[in-house]
Amino acid sequence: MASASLIYAVNFINPPKCILHSKRDYFSFNMSYTCTKSKTSQRQMRNKQSRMATIAAGNQEMDFTDPCWKTKFQEDFELRFNLPHLKDVLPIKPRPTTFSLKNRNARLVNGANVLEDRKNGYVNEDDRALLKVIRYSSPTSAGAECIDPDCSWVEQWVHRAGPREEIFFEPGEVKAGIVTCGGLCPGLNDVIRQIVFTLELYGVKKIVGIQYGYRGLFDRGLAEIELFREVVQNINLAGGSLLGVSRGGADISEIVDSIQARGIDMIFILGGNGTHAGANAIHNECRRRKMKVSVICVPKTIDNDILLMDKTFGFDTAVEEAQRAINSAYIEARSAYHGIGLVKLMGRSSGFIAMHASLSSGQIDICLIPEVPFQIEGPYGVLRHLEHLIETKGSAVLCVAEGAGQDFVEKTNSTDASGNARLGDIGVYLQQQIKKHFRRIGVPADVKYIDPTYMIRACRANASDAVLCTVLGQNAVHGAFAGFSGITVGICNSHYVYLPIPEVIASPRVVDPDSRMWHRCLTSTGQPDFN
Numbered sequence: 020m021a022s023a024s025l026i027y028a029v030n031f032i033n034p035p036k037c038i039l040h041s042k043r044d045y046f047s048f049n050m051s052y053t054c055t056k057s058k059t060s061q062r063q064m065r066n067k068q069s070r071m072a073t074i075a076a077g078n079q080e081m082d083f084t085d086p087c088w089k090t091k092f093q094e095d096f097e098l099r100f101n102l103p104h105l106k107d108v109l110p111i112k113p114r115p116t117t118f119s120l121k122n123r124n125a126r127l128v129n130g131a132n133v134l135e136d137r138k139n140g141y142v143n144e145d146d147r148a149l150l151k152v153i154r155y156s157s158p159t160s161a162g163a164e165c166i167d168p169d170c171s172w173v174e175q176w177v178h179r180a181g182p183r184e185e186i187f188f189e190p191g192e193v194k195a196g197i198v199t200c201g202g203l204c205p206g207l208n209d210v211i212r213q214i215v216f217t218l219e220l221y222g223v224k225k226i227v228g229i230q231y232g233y234r235g236l237f238d239r240g241l242a243e244i245e246l247f248r249e250v251v252q253n254i255n256l257a258g259g260s261l262l263g264v265s266r267g268g269a270d271i272s273e274i275v276d277s278i279q280a281r282g283i284d285m286i287f288i289l290g291g292n293g294t295h296a297g298a299n300a301i302h303n304e305c306r307r308r309k310m311k312v313s314v315i316c317v318p319k320t321i322d323n324d325i326l327l328m329d330k331t332f333g334f335d336t337a338v339e340e341a342q343r344a345i346n347s348a349y350i351e352a353r354s355a356y357h358g359i360g361l362v363k364l365m366g367r368s369s370g371f372i373a374m375h376a377s378l379s380s381g382q383i384d385i386c387l388i389p390e391v392p393f394q395i396e397g398p399y400g401v402l403r404h405l406e407h408l409i410e411t412k413g414s415a416v417l418c419v420a421e422g423a424g425q426d427f428v429e430k431t432n433s434t435d436a437s438g439n440a441r442l443g444d445i446g447v448y449l450q451q452q453i454k455k456h457f458r459r460i461g462v463p464a465d466v467k468y469i470d471p472t473y474m475i476r477a478c479r480a481n482a483s484d485a486v487l488c489t490v491l492g493q494n495a496v497h498g499a500f501a502g503f504s505g506i507t508v509g510i511c512n513s514h515y516v517y518l519p520i521p522e523v524i525a526s527p528r529v530v531d532p533d534s535r536m537w538h539r540c541l542t543s544t545g546q547p548d549f550n
């Protein structure tokens with residue numbers, strides 16, 4: 020604690036003096052150095068953007084002894100999170116929006132319907148949302164995410180999503196395409212539906228669905244599906260994707276040729292990390308060819324493995340659906356003599372589903388995720404703890420994420436069509452090891468293994484995901500009309516934002532073993548460290 024207070028004192032009680040001459044004063048205290056915020060031209064922006072590529076989130080390159088490091092950090096941050104716009108490369112002019120908010124305010128005055136012009140209905144170009152909202156007093160604070168060694172408070176602003184007063188497309192002339200890539204995820208149909216509704220409200224007449232992911236853009240046998248309100252009206256009532264999904268086969272140049280040949284002006288791409296990487300490459304190629312095409316992503320991954328967002332759509336539903344499997348495993352385990360229930364849940368590299376499902380069920384004794392190494396054998400291993408649970412409780416329930424404990428299972432050395440490693444089956448392996456162990460020590464154990472993998476992702480979105488999908492779908496369309504391209508939509512600290520694609524896929528988002536959430540999970544399961 021002493022060192023923590025010292026760090027606080029150095030940082031806030033005796034700060035360097037610095038006066039900021041920027042439009043927005045970033046620090047709440049005065050500094051005697053003059054840190055001017057430079058006015059950046061487009062060319063400077065581009066130069067800085069290449070510099071930014073080297074400044075990672077950890078800021079290894081920042082000199083924190085420089086009294087103006089915060090100003091520099093924030094300038095760099097602004098550049099990193101600057102949204103690519105079609106006007107960066109094309110001489111285009113905006114026009115007033117056709118997305119009217121007026122008729123939402125009709126009210127009766129003396130029996131007549133009066134329309135009120137809402138002046139605050141649109142999002143201003145300078146509106147921002149804070150990416151990080153906790154001010155840590157010390158790097159030792161639980162879950163502290165620090166930029167400098169003192170863990171100083173640094174505001175990090177990202178662009179607010181929503182309809183703008185000016186748009187960069189003539190809605191009547193727009194052809195919009197929608198494509199869903201990667202694996203299935205609850206809520207895909209909800210997003211498709213909202214994109215179609217919102218496009219129609221702007222006045223778009225030509226909306227097409229591309230079949231089976233990126234495949235639909237290069238396989239000539241797969242025709243476009245015409246989309247309009249009547250087609251999508253009820254699609255949210257079912258899981259899956261109206262358009263179909265696929266992995267692999269993304270030749271960017273061929274895809275951009277196809278977009279060009281079809282005359283698509285806006286493409287809405289729903290998918291995970293791989294899909295976003297593809298979308299960014301499509302955006303860059305369109306830029307290189309000086310095509311006026313807006314490429315907008317909506318992050319779709321039940322694994323919740325996209326950076327910077329509170330959550331991705333489908334995740335909540337997956338966690339909720341996993342409860343059924345966990346509850347069945349629990350009932351089987353409780354009803355059997357020395358019953359052991361084992362549930363394997365999705366999560367290739369991230370254990371969010373397993374962690375949240377364990378937390379919400381309250382029935383899990385052992386949760387194993389890819390981010391936290393564990394031993395199976397030995398005095399601190401999973402099997403020893405299972406023995407203890409059988410001795411003390413008479414039963415036990417485990418939840419394992421598919422990517423956990425990959426060191427124990429045989430490597431497949433193969434990949435799927437998209438290049439994702441095919442994992443060994445940790446669920447089957449654990450089941451066998453548990454059975455073998457209890458046979459060896461001569462203690463009866465009744466092991467029941469449940470793998471609900473595809474059941475939790477093929478269902479329709481629950482209520483909270485349906486709302487998330489609705490807002491993300493609408494904001495995707497607002498982003499396209501605002502002229503952005505190479506962006507994705509997300510929810511940060513409960514506010515909706517636009518983010519440049521590279522920032523959200525720099526790495527897969529994973530569970531931090533030092534986070535409060537993982538500690539809460541451990542508190543709930545009561546499991547020890549398994550190593």
Ligand SMILES: Nc1ncnc2c1ncn2[C@@H]1O[C@H](COP(=O)(O)OP(=O)(O)OP(=O)(O)O)[C@@H](O)[C@H]1O
Nearest residue numbers: 201202266267268269290291292293294296297437
């Ligand atoms: N680095 C990349 N560059 C271009 N395209 C890519 C890249 N990685 C993947 N893709 C393409 O994106 C599509 C989807 O990728 P992938 O199968 O990895 O799913 P995903 O979007 O990550 O979703 P999921 O969460 O279901 O895995 C595939 O058609 C794949 O070929």
Ligand SMILES: O=P(O)(O)OC[C@H]1O[C@](O)(CO)[C@@H](O)[C@@H]1O
Nearest residue numbers: 202203320321322365366367435
């Ligand atoms: O069997 P498929 O369709 O390749 O999908 C499996 C993968 O999908 C994911 O849920 C990601 O969407 C991973 O957790 C899982 O490994």
Ligand SMILES: [Mg+2]
Nearest residue numbers: 201291292293
């Ligand atoms: Mg992926």
